[in-house]
Amino acid sequence: MASIKGHKSSEMGLHEEVLTGRTQQVFFNPEESENFVYHDSYEVDFNKRTEIDASNIECLEINSKIKELMSQGYGTIVIKNPGSKHSIGVGILNKLNLIVEGSLGYFGIGSVDGPNVRISGRVGWSCAENMMAGKVVIEKNAGSCFGAAIRGGDLICKGSVGARSGIDMKGGTIIVGGDAGAFTGFMMQRGRIVILGDVGPNLADSLYDGTIFVGGKIKSLGADAVEAEMTDLDVSWLKRKLKVAEIDKKVDFEKMTKIVSGKKLWNYDNLEPAERKGAI
Amino acid sequence: MAKKKKVKAKKKSSSAKVKDKGIKTAREKMIGQHIGYRYDVNLLPDYDRLTPFLKKYIEHMGWDDLNWLEDVHMGYEDGKPAVFDRNINGWVTTPSNLKLPEDQQDRDMIARELLIKFQMSSNHPLVTLKKAYKKN
Numbered sequence: 046m047a048s049i050k051g052h053k054s055s056e057m058g059l060h061e062e063v064l065t066g067r068t069q070q071v072f073f074n075p076e077e078s079e080n081f082v083y084h085d086s087y088e089v090d091f092n093k094r095t096e097i098d099a100s101n102i103e104c105l106e107i108n109s110k111i112k113e114l115m116s117q118g119y120g121t122i123v124i125k126n127p128g129s130k131h132s133i134g135v136g137i138l139n140k141l142n143l144i145v146e147g148s149l150g151y152f153g154i155g156s157v158d159g160p161n162v163r164i165s166g167r168v169g170w171s172c173a174e175n176m177m178a179g180k181v182v183i184e185k186n187a188g189s190c191f192g193a194a195i196r197g198g199d200l201i202c203k204g205s206v207g208a209r210s211g212i213d214m215k216g217g218t219i220i221v222g223g224d225a226g227a228f229t230g231f232m233m234q235r236g237r238i239v240i241l242g243d244v245g246p247n248l249a250d251s252l253y254d255g256t257i258f259v260g261g262k263i264k265s266l267g268a269d270a271v272e273a274e275m276t277d278l279d280v281s282w283l284k285r286k287l288k289v290a291e292i293d294k295k296v297d298f299e300k301m302t303k304i305v306s307g308k309k310l311w312n313y314d315n316l317e318p319a320e321r322k323g324a325i
Numbered sequence: 326m327a328k329k330k331k332v333k334a335k336k337k338s339s340s341a342k343v344k345d346k347g348i349k350t351a352r353e354k355m356i357g358q359h360i361g362y363r364y365d366v367n368l369l370p371d372y373d374r375l376t377p378f379l380k381k382y383i384e385h386m387g388w389d390d391l392n393w394l395e396d397v398h399m400g401y402e403d404g405k406p407a408v409f410d411r412n413i414n415g416w417v418t419t420p421s422n423l424k425l426p427e428d429q430q431d432r433d434m435i436a437r438e439l440l441i442k443f444q445m446s447s448n449h450p451l452v453t454l455k456k457a458y459k460k461n
Contacts, residue, residue: 079378079442080442081381081382081386081445082445083444083445084452085455140385140387142387177393178392179388179392179393180388180389196396197393197394216396217393217396218395235366236396254362254366254367255366285372285390286390289389289390305367308361311361
């Protein structure tokens with residue numbers, strides 16, 4: 046590869062490829078040592094606790110402070126007076142206990158990988174969008190697009206959530222203690238959604254894969270969403286998960302409705318017009 | 326003659342299975358790849374089969390269960406057992422000398438363990454990428 050040092054493109058951020066010699070095929074090394082965190086994550090102690098008063102600072106500064114405190118080893122951070130500010134607590138790729146005393150605006154706790162977050166108030170739309178791992182608990186209600194495109198972790202709302210919760214989700218678990226709005230699980234590809242209350246119209250529309258459990262009434266199912274039989278493993282998993290979610294509602298797990306993909310849309314462009322009509 | 330034909334047919338079908346395990350429908354043949362997942366992505370973990378390493382990991386992270394690892398399963402890549410690493414958006418193949426158990430639940434637990442070791446390793450491809458492209 047020709048050198049690009051000294052070239053204008055280098056100044057603009059393009060650098061030489063340093064991955065030479067690596068193949069596309071990657072193998073596990075069985076002799077790797079035991080390590081539970083990413084190589085460059087901060088060593089934090091859950092017992093080391095501190096607070097941030099967010100009343101007079103903007104979200105960028107709040108997020109920088111969280112990072113700075115983690116680098117100092119703080120494992121428990123309390124955000125006071127969040128004032129429903131947007132995009133707070135995003136991009137935390139570390140183990141951490143984050144406690145928010147109040148409510149958040151939109152896109153709160155987005156793109157996180159690892160932390161345990163507790164929010165005592167409400168959250169705006171797209172909370173925990175693109176979450177990778179960790180546990181997020183919201184004590185009150187959440188706006189629309191709750192857990193949009195999440196890939197892993199447990200996202201819990203003890204109250205009700207708006208429309209399109211779990212849209213495009215690719216893994217993880219969303220648990221809703223109350224009701225959920227229209228188009229819940231829209232274009233869901235993987236993961237699990239548990240709703241203990243009622244659900245609005247078009248549940249799991251265009252569901253590719255994944256599972257949805259509903260405790261209450263379903264207004265209507267979306268395209269290619271079908272009912273399936275509950276198994277013993279489902280029931281034992283649900284019991285365990287609701288304990289993790291700290292929801293102590295009395296639930297008859299065996300009476301819950303399980304929704305999965307009918308898999309008719311998997312070959313959508315190959316369907317005959319009449320079949321297509323039936324699937325939709 | 327009939328017996329010979331039968332043997333031939335059997336041989337053909339077994340080699341075809343290895344080559345194109347997932348490709349069955351006309352649509353899959355047309356596009357040359359499998360549609361959908363090749364294993365049960367909805368299989369819930371059996372917590373009685375947790376390995377000691379995974380128990381330690383859960384405790385270290387301060388979680389109550391497998392969390393994001395519930396979605397990790399032992400799948401297949403190019404006919405070999407492999408685990409999908411979302412961070413590199415690719416499959417990681419198990420070592421050829423690693424004997425895997427028959428039960429899918431046990432295989433999944435091993436997949437989870439291997440994936441953590443791989444992702445948290447200083448040899449992970451993202452470590453090199455980060456060194457090259459990280460903003461200061």
